[in-house]
Amino acid sequence: MAITAQDVNRLRQETGAGMMDCKKALTEANGDFEAAKDILRKQGQKIASKRAENVTSEGIVLTQVSDDNKNGKVVALACETEPVSKVADFKSLAQRVMDTAVSTNAATKEELLAANQEDGRSLQDHITDLMGKIGEKIDVVSYETVNADQVVAYTHSTGKLGVLVGLVNTNGTDATEVGKDVAMQIAAMNPVALDKDGVDAATVEREIEIGKDQARAEGKPEAMLEKIAMGKLNKFYKENTLLNQEFVKDSSLTIAQLLDKTSKGMTVNNFKRVAIA
Numbered sequence: 001m002a003i004t005a006q007d008v009n010r011l012r013q014e015t016g017a018g019m020m021d022c023k024k025a026l027t028e029a030n031g032d033f034e035a036a037k038d039i040l041r042k043q044g045q046k047i048a049s050k051r052a053e054n055v056t057s058e059g060i061v062l063t064q065v066s067d068d069n070k071n072g073k074v075v076a077l078a079c080e081t082e083p084v085s086k087v088a089d090f091k092s093l094a095q096r097v098m099d100t101a102v103s104t105n106a107a108t109k110e111e112l113l114a115a116n117q118e119d120g121r122s123l124q125d126h127i128t129d130l131m132g133k134i135g136e137k138i139d140v141v142s143y144e145t146v147n148a149d150q151v152v153a154y155t156h157s158t159g160k161l162g163v164l165v166g167l168v169n170t171n172g173t174d175a176t177e178v179g180k181d182v183a184m185q186i187a188a189m190n191p192v193a194l195d196k197d198g199v200d201a202a203t204v205e206r207e208i209e210i211g212k213d214q215a216r217a218e219g220k221p222e223a224m225l226e227k228i229a230m231g232k233l234n235k236f237y238k239e240n241t242l243l244n245q246e247f248v249k250d251s252s253l254t255i256a257q258l259l260d261k262t263s264k265g266m267t268v269n270n271f272k273r274v275a276i277a
Contacts, residue, residue: 003023003026003027003031007026007031007033008022008023008026010033011025011026011033011036011037011040014033014037015037015040015129015133017040017129017132017133018133021040021043021132021133022036022040025037025039025040025043040129040132040133041125041128041129041132043132044128044129044130044131044132044133045128045132046132047131047132047135047136047137048128048131048137051080051131051136051137052137054080054136054137055080056078056079056080056137056138056139056141056276057078057080057276057277058078058079058080058081058082058084058085058160058276059076059077059078059079059085059090059094059141059160059276060076060077060085060090060091060094060159060160060276061074061075061076061142061155061156061159061160061161061162061274061275061276062074062075062076062077062094062095062097062098062155062162063153063154063155063162063163063164064098064101064102064153065151065152065153065164066102066151069150069151069152070147070148070149070150070151071105071145071146071147071151072145072146072151072152072153072164072166073098073101073102073143073144073145073164074142074143074144074145074153074162074163074164074272074274075094075097075098075101075112075140075142075143075274076140076141076142076143076162076274076275076276077090077093077094077097077138077139077140077141078138078139078140078141078276079134079136079137079138079139080136080137081136084134084136084138087134089130089133089134090130090134090138093126093127093130093138096117096123096126097112097123097140097143100112100115100117100123101143101145105145106143108143109140109142109143112140112143113127113140127139127140141276142274144164144272144274145164145272146164146165146166146270146271146272147166147270148166148167148168148269148270149166149167149168149169149170150166150167150170150174150175150176150179151164151165151166151167151179152164152165152167152175152176152179152180152182152183153165153183154180154183154184154186154187156187160275160276160277161187161273161274161275161276162273162274162275163183163184163186163187163271163272163273163274164183164270164271164272165179165182165183165186165268165270165271166268166269166270166271167179167182167259167266167267167268167269168266168267168268168269169263169265169266169267170263170266171263171264171265171266173262173263173266175262175263175266178258178259178262178266181247181249181258182242182255182258182259182268182271183271184248185242185245185247185248185255186242186271186273187273188248189242189245189248190273191240191241191242191245191271192240192241193240193241193242194241194242194243194268194269194270194271195237195241195242195243195244196237196241196244198241199237199240199241204233207229207232207233207236208229208230208233209229210229210232211225211228211229211230211231211232211233212225212226212228212229214232215228215229215232242255242268242271243255243256243267243268244256255268
């Protein structure tokens, strides 16, 4: 069966695949459009399988906050190379991921990827299709949500880092400005937890052992090592947990004090920092 340029263009419009790929698929399918689409999809699946272990260090991070400011979402769509992260199809796919997250309010990344699109196929199917078209690995590497009295989002100018911060006990105060400051603090300082209660036991144990080793190397008496290590642990909490960190714009205030000063009792209940690197 003769494959016309019109046929190729139609398949290209319907799938987004390249002209040569469309012509090859139509030829292999003897002009059957649905069979040609299946061939193109299998091509994407082959690439997905072949490049499954490849590193995805480029991409786009998007943030979005609901109209009532009580829910925020951040998604990271990653690829292998910077040029791919800048093409229109990749950007459109990233927006599709975010739109799906908003419309479905998916609880997990797995639920998000399984969500049906307007054509009845899953979001993951659409990601696989673009892998077939572009020829490199594409993956939703992060999907996070935050709920609070007011959620504030920040996206870094690189487009590869996004932050959500949830503020509670706002008492009707518009916390957009202070929330943005806190979100930028999170982006810059990368705290490991909200406060010391959020630091996992393994990290605490590691920091105590590091403190002991440092004190021992300095020749401190064995009997004092535990006390010295606990002092170093408290310093770790101050430097690495959000509410205890010094505010980068005013070192006389911690983040906890900054929020309380803005509105009595205001604090952060959750934050998410997502980066592609």
